[in-house]
Amino acid sequence: MKKVFTLILILTFLATQQQAYAGWPMGKQRFLLGTSATIYAAKDYWDIYGKLHTNSKTAFTSYTLGLFGSYGLSRRTDFIFSVPFSRQVSNQSTTDKYHNGLGDLQLGLSYNLINYKYKNYTSIYVGAIVPMYDKYDAQTLGLGMYGSEVKLMNTGAYTLNSKKGYYNLEAGYRQFFGSEAPWQFTYLAAIGLSLDKANHVSVDVSGVYSHSSDSTANSAVVLAGAARNYSYTRTSLTYGHTFSRRISLAVSGFYTLTGVNTGVGYGGSLQGSFRF
């Protein structure tokens, strides 16, 4: 069970970054560096059939510090990276287990395919996933597999009653490498609205569908299988404040709406980003 939580934790960290990039090209020679602090908790869970189980004796909490950045290599091409550092607490009956360490490093290139009037951008992201920990069985910080990702993004601006806003749509495919490595579809739809020049709110819905050939019910491998076969949809609400062109801060709360073979996760994150 806890390994399912682990993977979702990492994805949750990645989802917080969309507040900073949201598919907009960075611009040549411009650099964004961001940090985030995320708390994720889950106690209840959906089983492999999607049935909700409450009053579980297992609980899971994690605290993650994330570092992410983007650098504009050209007008169209950005280099993007992210890496989380997590402390995970798994409570099983009366015992607490702790794991600390770096998670999956993600790095890749985003390329702007098309723009429309500099208000709507369609981009493609191609990247790699590199586990920064030794072994899946010894750690619970991720699948422990190298992976690749391709993602399409469409981001645009809109004006509503003289207030400016943005939207961001993403759909991605991940393929991990290794024995019974899963593939995953990810998606995200976000909409944001500026309250004034410094404050904005956004809401998003995102999710993952993860599938692996390893779907055995054998208890010895059920955790590994669970970490590979799951899906969920979650939503988050974010408030952001821009202190200046260089510095902005965002606070998010998220909740898992539905899932299969995954925990009913919820939590919050605080994210700061700095532009250079």
Added chain:
Amino acid sequence: MKKNTYCILIAILMMPAFMYGQHNPAGELIPSLPLKEAKVTKAKALVPAETPVDGEMEIKVNASPKKSLFKEDDKIRYAFDVKSTYPTKQQGKLTVLVNTDLGDKVYEKSYDFKVSKNGSQSMVISLPHQTAGFYQVKFMLNLTDYDDTVKRIFGVAPEKIKATVVNKPNDFDAFWDSGKETLKKIAPQFKVTKDPEQSTKQKDVYLVEMHSWGNAIIRGWLTMPVKRPHHIPVKYRLPGYIVTMKPTMDDDDFAVFNLNVRGNGNSKDAIKYYGQYNLFHIDSRDEYIYRGVYMDCIRGLDFITAYADFFGFDTERVGVVGGSQGAGLAIALAGLDNRVKLVTAELPLYADLRDAIKIGPTLYPEKKSPIWMLNDYVQRTHSFTEKKLFALWDYYDPINFAPQVKCPVLLAISLLDELCPPRCSYAMYNQLGSKKKETWVSPDLTHEVDDNYYQFQYYWIKETFILP
């Protein structure tokens, strides 16, 4: 979720781009130049038939590529689409005529053309290769009840275009150095007054006054975002021909200084001129009105430098922005003064005047532009010949300042510009000494740039100054 569901999701994601986006095969040079929608001409019958027939023709003429700029070995193609609402069949000729921008015919061909009643007709018209330059193409439609002509301009290898004659006087630099030295001796006596009536919660507006060439008092408006960094980049905006500059209230990222040169806006009383502005003292190189105007532009820079500490101006990020006359002034100023760190110039007036003065009357004989006024003056003043005009304007033509411009330049042109012929703008552009320079082209507009340009310009300035 199943795979095919995700395929549909991806298709939906891409849909806005396919519907509205455009791909820029040119890659980095000019990213995805957004262009105006296809120009549509709607007209009622111009030639009455014996039995009047009422209807409309919708004509679309689009170059491929849409920018209407070709390489010398490119096929020059236009899509010609007609949609008729006439209740009868319309037939006749479509004649395609290509002229140089000086009116010399280089190609003509007629096609049989017919449109069924309430029908449509499309043709792809290929034109022969041309040498570097700009060309006017006329699509002349002569049908049963309808006559119309659609004009377009296309360019070939614009990066190779040179002015027919570049004549930089030998004492050009000495002349302007002398002017700058004289200006230095005039105490600016800057006076900066906050204007509470025009200031807002977001912007502080200041009236700036200073003594300039001939001790004339010129004025401008400085707008400062209330919430700003300690060092703020500066946009220094120069005026079009007798255009009044007012405070800029919609720019949050820059200190914006709008200068009214002598005779413009709130500097109108700085000079008492009579007749046309650009003819004042045209018989004297030293007294010509633009000598003072160019010096006014330098004086404006003096203000930015002098008040850098007070207002927190980032003097390494001073961009000069101008349209039409302002664009010419921006280029001249950047050539005269290296405190200019960036220029965006839209539709530069007076660039390559020797050619512009011929092209304008040829392509747009009805248009009374500032260049037309110069030409008109030559025509009606026996004692002032074209030779004298050029002898004077060689000191003021932006093309002669261009080689001294070393800062990045963004140049915007419109192909149907009646005032600033694209050939002349490119001739000047090709002379720029800047390592980084770039063009923006609006193919279907006259003396204006399309809305998307300003978005691009904003990003371009941010990119060039490496602003967050």
